[in-house]
Amino acid sequence: MQDLIVQRPEGLYCPPGDFYIDPWRxxxxxxxxxxxxxxxxxxxxxxxxxxxxxxxxxxxLGQGIALQAVQYGEVVSHNGVNVSLHPAGHVLGSAQVxxxxxxxxxxxxxxxxxAPDATCAPFEAVRCNVFITESTFGLPIYxxxxxxxxxADINAWWAANAAAGRASVLMCYSFGKAQRxxxxxxxxxxxxxxxxxIQTLNTAYRDTxxxxxxxxxxxxxxxxxxxxxxxxxxxxxxxxxPWVKRFGDFSDAFASGWMQLRGARRRGSYxxxxxxxxxxxxxxxxxxxxxxxxxxxxxxxxxIPVMVRxxxxxxxxxxxxxxxxxxxxxxxxxxxxxxx
Numbered sequence: 001m002q003d004l005i006v007q008r009p010e011g012l013y014c015p016p017g018d019f020y021i022d023p024w025r026x027x028x029x030x031x032x033x034x035x036x037x038x039x040x041x042x043x044x045x046x047x048x049x050x051x052x053x054x055x056x057x058x059x060x061l062g063q064g065i066a067l068q069a070v071q072y073g074e075v076v077s078h079n080g081v082n083v084s085l086h087p088a089g090h091v092l093g094s095a096q097v098x099x100x101x102x103x104x105x106x107x108x109x110x111x112x113x114x115a116p117d118a119t120c121a122p123f124e125a126v127r128c129n130v131f132i133t134e135s136t137f138g139l140p141i142y143x144x145x146x147x148x149x150x151x152a153d154i155n156a157w158w159a160a161n162a163a164a165g166r167a168s169v170l171m172c173y174s175f176g177k178a179q180r181x182x183x184x185x186x187x188x189x190x191x192x193x194x195x196x197x198i199q200t201l202n203t204a205y206r207d208t209x210x211x212x213x214x215x216x217x218x219x220x221x222x223x224x225x226x227x228x229x230x231x232x233x234x235x236x237x238x239x240x241x242p243w244v245k246r247f248g249d250f251s252d253a254f255a256s257g258w259m260q261l262r263g264a265r266r267r268g269s270y271x272x273x274x275x276x277x278x279x280x281x282x283x284x285x286x287x288x289x290x291x292x293x294x295x296x297x298x299x300x301x302x303x304i305p306v307m308v309r310x311x312x313x314x315x316x317x318x319x320x321x322x323x324x325x326x327x328x329x330x331x332x333x334x335x336x337x338x339x340x
Contacts, residue, residue: 001104011324016080026044081100088113089123090278131292137280138282154184161251179210185231251271253270256273299321304320
């Protein structure tokens with residue numbers, strides 16, 4: 001029986017459908033799981049993606065891309081392959097791709113998160129024969145705390161800094177992480193200032209109905225005293241340049257799942273590290289895989305050998321696809337382009 005998804009130099013390819021999923025080389029037809037730069041690249045002839053993702057995709061790839069936007073669960077048939085997109089819970093518009101053809105059902109999950117998130121549709125377990133899963137945090141040491149606890153820690157850090165007349169500069173990725181933080185912090189503490197790369201994407205989120213607190217660009221702050229109390233959200237690249245110097249004395253922090261590793265915070269020399277990820281932790285990965293009912297699991301980017309070995313020990317048919325996902329430098333370049 002022919003596999004519905006195989007590896008090619010261009011990316012993950014569906015032979016009977018003659019299209020790719022999140023290709024990293026230029027192709028004619030691309031199904032896009034979400035708008036992070038390692039999954040959504042410029043230059044493809046035609047794009048298929050979820051309706052909630054179209055604002056971010058056009059902001060990042062250009063307003064003129066040939067994009068077919070479909071609702072979650074809507075079935076599109078191409079060359080006899082039924083394709084539908086289902087919530088992945090990763091970021092706004094993120095989707096798993098379900099393919100049905102010849103009696104088989106495959107699901108390519110892209111990146112996903114099972115924890116609740118007010119800024120995107122929750123992860124939906126999709127029954128299938130074969131499930132393609134990420135493994136970014138595919139080690140048993142990764143276990144996330146509830147968001148409410150993390151947001152309480154951020155609020156306490158911010159409030160203490162504001163009381164001391166010191167800005168709170170929180171580094172995070174502009175797409176997804178920044179909006180999730182904004183949805184959970186206490187906006188009554190003090191003003192919130194964001195980098196332009198974040199503000200552009202905040203607009204795309206608000207346009208889809210996501211509720212975010214008021215955020216200002218540096219140029220919109222009329223009272224300089226606000227800089228000394230503000231929560232400042234910016235991408236890591238901005239915090240390393242002259243942009244951040246206008247805030248004077250500040251405390252800095254980084255929000256990422258990698259902050260669970262003490263060495264990551266120490267190498268970055270951050271005052272604080274907040275463990276907050278848009279990817280599933282180890283229990284989330286195992287729960288999501290189990291909920292699909294798949295007897296064959298293909299593991300991509302992350303802790304591939306550990307996941308393959310563990311899943312094989314659980315009696316599943318486990319293997320790996322080697323992809324070009326998980327490239328943080330690609331996301332940083334995309335943020336810089338949006339901000340320009």
